[in-house]
Amino acid sequence: ETGVTQTPRHLVMGMTNKKSLKCEQHLGHNAMYWYKQSAKKPLELMFVYNFKEQTENNSVPSRFSPECPNSSHLFLHLHTLQPEDSALYLCASSQEGTVRGEKLFFGSGTQLSVL
């Protein structure tokens, strides 16, 4: 139990659907992250939020829309996805996000399949 909870664990959606991934951390951290994990590729950083402000958008297509209403919750809204977006989406948190060498705490991820 890392203190970071992601829902749902699995999601299957069509290309025209709209869905949202949810992440909640109970660690009192101020930074939250979305990562994409595809087979045989390094983890790709998608978005970073520090104190609810987005500080990083790693050239992510607009069909992925993040939302961070407070330091404990992070959402990833999905719409008109493509089959190549199928992957494991991992949420992580850290104490501040601006301190070098911080540890990341990860959730178990949402396995997304786009049909």
Add this chain to the structure above:
Amino acid sequence: AQKVTQAQTEISVVEKEDVTLDCVYETRDTTYYLFWYKQPPSGELVFLIRRNSFDEQNEISGRYSWNFQKSTSSFNFTITASQVVDSAVYFCALSEGYTSGTYKYIFGTGTRLKVLA
């Protein structure tokens, strides 16, 4: 360019064997951090170790040990007397500085370790 290379895609060993997972990194920063994370089948990455660039001392924690060599830009991870519970994907990562003040991780592609009973 910043990069982390884990050349071993998958390793299979028999229980009780020792196994070393390789990690080679590239960075222009003089100050940086290196990490190893373990991803069991449940999915979440779990922190194992952090090492800063000024500390080249090797570290041992139970059956785990890490060998950091700046001269070869390597940060290798050895599991002694492997167990079935060690089966997982292991990621090496590099954290370095950016002018924006947000320090990003660069992960390798991971090494899948299978320990057979």
